[in-house]
Amino acid sequence: MLQRWSLKWLLLLALIGILSACARQDEPLPTLIDLQGTIDAQSTSDAILLATSQAEPTSTPTRLAPTLPPTFTPTVPPTPSPTDPASAPTATPPGYHADGTIYYIYNGDSIAALAGDGSSDELILRGGPFSDLTASPDGQLLTYVAPGTLGGQEVWAASRDGTYTQQISCLTYPLVRFPVWSPDGRSVAFLAAAGVGAPYDLYIADFAGATTCPEGNNQRMLAQLNAPNVYGLTWSPDGTRLFFSTGPIGVYDIAADFLNINLTVPSGFGPDTNPVHHPTEPRLFYLHA
Template identity: 30%
Template sequence: MKTVVLTTLPLFGFYAGLSQPIPATTGRTLLITSVRTGNTDIFAVDPVSGTSINLTNAPQSEERYPAWSPDGKMIVFTSNRGDGKTFDLYIANADGSRAQALTHLPAGSVAYWPCFTADGQYIYFNEGNSSQIYRIRPNGKDMKAMAQGRDGNISPDGKQIVYTQQGTNGFGVWVMNADGSNRKQIIPNESQIGGIAPVWSHDGKMIAFSGQAGDYAEIFVCNADGSDLKQITHLKKISSSPAFSPDNQYLTFRVTEEAYWRDAQKREKTYQEKEADKRPVWLVKADGTDAQLLEVLHYHCAMDGSRAEWKPLAKK
């Protein structure tokens, strides 16, 4: 029988410093990668109360990069539970039950950042070793390599992928058709820090990403064509992995003191140490106001680049 860990933490910080309460349209459950049990597992967390449910409870493996299905009834994530070295894609019910492998990638492959199309018909995901973007159906069928690119994220209508690729001065933000055609760089400013992780808003009108600002990385938002670019954080740290709330009014993001992923040895050491206060979750309004640390997620998050993904709201 699968054990579920349920923990309630004190109510701190979620509303503190905001000019008005967060509306119900933002949702109340975040999907995160946590090391609160000493293992790297997927948790569903109420960011107000801190109530957390361990959805994977897999002490012998590493679970990372979770995402919700559009109806909030399923989750998809990556895990090395097969052989300890290959990160395949898995799908499970929203409570973590009935987990099953979707992919059977070559040994040593790393699937990461899966995301559903809005109609739930496909899951797009990235493979880190080959910088290849794939798609697969939620039943594990029809897997297909779609295009070269890094950190790809499919648009809600399934027609475009926002991704990163190497440019003249670093990694830039690009958009292409879902079949890999019509590639276009939409943000001329490139980052040598990396960790750009572009993501679509839920209406497909905006893109958020991590961009270099001097010696730091900050969160930026722009229109889908790259226009109206705005820097919405000014923390002078390494801010990354943004995710829009269901109403597109807020974003969660992760914050570190350094871009540890730039050094393979440092990255591996950081993963192994599992220090839980090194990459907490922050919240900011989409207009750049009221950036704040989510205190209930201050000391529990894993160091991987997983987004703190908001659970979709039930459709009326």
């Protein structure tokens, strides 16, 4: 009799276990973590800042490929009157007239010119590699870094159609970065290092006399930065100072021969980079991590 009751209890317990396993699970799943919201709440996006401003957290927008409408026509501003100094910022040379053309480095070994309305897109220079492309203040010359005639990397200038080229620097260094024209269009400042791992220093060379560099165009070192990395270079609108980034933002005063490499203190998440001076006001913008 005892064995019969034990068998019944075992069967009952087994039946209860089967029914429990087949029952619907109503317990809620663990809550999903909103990673984007968490990142937005705890981090600050890279933003253009003033030296005394604080970046606001921003979300990352969806990046779309740029397209031009079929009927797009760029609006060209009227040429300011030379007798009206208030008609344009002081950084804009007299007579400069933008035509909307965009110049860019294509495939690393060519420079191309794209019409503002998209009607034409042509290669004007080939045979790079090219890097650090920019334009002179009057828009008549392009400046870039390319292999020099005697080796190394050098600063070059070219006409907008690529029919004229001229090497400006003659250091024969393997690392040359960020050539920038002085506001008067007479000189080009740049950063250069004698080798990989060697420190970058600040140089300048005149455009006139470049065919007999370095004596003819007064190529010279302005300041020893002693920095293994550089992240940008720009002039003040009056041409008296050069701002650069070696991690913090720094400044070199040409007339006073004064160097300050720590205008800013990076946050620790990355360097302060790409300084750009306001064209008419004593303010400096840069990217802050």
